[in-house]
Amino acid sequence: MSRVAYVNGSYVPFANAAVHIEDRGYQFADGVYEVMAVRNGRLVDLEPHLDRLDRSLAELSMAPAKSRGSLSVVFDEVVRRNRVTDGIVYVQMTRGVAKRDHAFPDASTNSLVVTARGTPPRSTSIIEEGVDVITVPDIRWKRCDIKTVSLLPNILAKQKAREAGAYEAWMVDESDRITEGSSTNAWIVEESGDLVTRQLDHAILSGITRMVVSDLAMRQQRRLVERPFTLEEAIGAAEAFLTSTTSFVTPVVRINRSPVGEGVPGPVTRALYDLYESHLSGQVHD
Numbered sequence: 001m002s003r004v005a006y007v008n009g010s011y012v013p014f015a016n017a018a019v020h021i022e023d024r025g026y027q028f029a030d031g032v033y034e035v036m037a038v039r040n041g042r043l044v045d046l047e048p049h050l051d052r053l054d055r056s057l058a059e060l061s062m063a064p065a066k067s068r069g070s071l072s073v074v075f076d077e078v079v080r081r082n083r084v085t086d087g088i089v090y091v092q093m094t095r096g097v098a099k100r101d102h103a104f105p106d107a108s109t110n111s112l113v114v115t116a117r118g119t120p121p122r123s124t125s126i127i128e129e130g131v132d133v134i135t136v137p138d139i140r141w142k143r144c145d146i147k148t149v150s151l152l153p154n155i156l157a158k159q160k161a162r163e164a165g166a167y168e169a170w171m172v173d174e175s176d177r178i179t180e181g182s183s184t185n186a187w188i189v190e191e192s193g194d195l196v197t198r199q200l201d202h203a204i205l206s207g208i209t210r211m212v213v214s215d216l217a218m219r220q221q222r223r224l225v226e227r228p229f230t231l232e233e234a235i236g237a238a239e240a241f242l243t244s245t246t247s248f249v250t251p252v253v254r255i256n257r258s259p260v261g262e263g264v265p266g267p268v269t270r271a272l273y274d275l276y277e278s279h280l281s282g283q284v285h286d
């Protein structure tokens with residue numbers, strides 16, 4: 001089956017899908033994006049993703065390329081045309097095509113690209129065995145709360161992890177505190193069972209999975225403490241895990257090769273994994 005992409009108003013064969021060479025996304029990374037999960041053909045957490053997209057756009061003084069309603073129609077259509085049952089939708093909006101000049105163009109139409117693809121079920125070894133993370137200095141700019149396509153430090157961090165045989169790189173700020181992963185939020189579980197994850201500020205992205213997992217945990221009467229934590233604390237924690245739209249809840253069992261807790265996925269992480277799985281399949285209701 002051939003894939004289809006949505007590009008600026010048209011559904012086009014994936015192989016020919018393209019934007020102009022003077023698109024500001026291409027030249028300046030002047031754009032924002034979202035990645036949403038598709039489960040059983042249904043978009044998961046559409047509203048919070050649209051909220052975050054609106055916020056990212058507003059922070060960059062970009063007008064939305066389409067209303068929320070029209071956008072969700074496009075998402076559904078791209079999912080349908082690509083026959084995605086379980087997978088992801090990617091949406092990217094840039095400030096559009098304009099003669100190269102750093103300042104915003106007087107007139108340009110935002111570019112909008114939407115793609116979708118199926119993803120194979122995750123290997124059960126990830127939840128059974130957990131993953132390794134390494135740490136790298138956080139060399140990003142001071143507005144990591146904006147979900148921009150400008151991802152060079154994240155790419156370099158993920159590549160370092162790949163080369164070290166690790167799943168993810170956790171980034172460490174100038175006060176030796178972990179901010180987040182290159183494409184995931186970072187969590188630890190204390191001996192008491194309390195969850196710790198960094199507070200929402202300009203140093204991290206407000207992950208939708210982070211939000212959902214916080215909510216699910218609190219419904220289970222689990223205490224959530226939003227504060228920065230150090231590498232030392234993470235290695236000494238009872239458990240650690242990471243969250244994102246594509247990694248769900250993933251146990252972290254080693255950091256810089258040092259085991260966390262028993263060096264195996266812990267009970268709190270497993271319970272949250274199961275709860276999040278139920279959320280993905282639409283089995284958790286308000």
Ligand code: PMP
Pocket residue numbers: 035154180181182183184185204205206207208209210243244245246
């Ligand atoms: N932090 C960063 C830097 C990310 O790129 C992502 C993934 N978009 C996340 C956290 C997790 O966010 P979400 O749960 O919304 O996928």
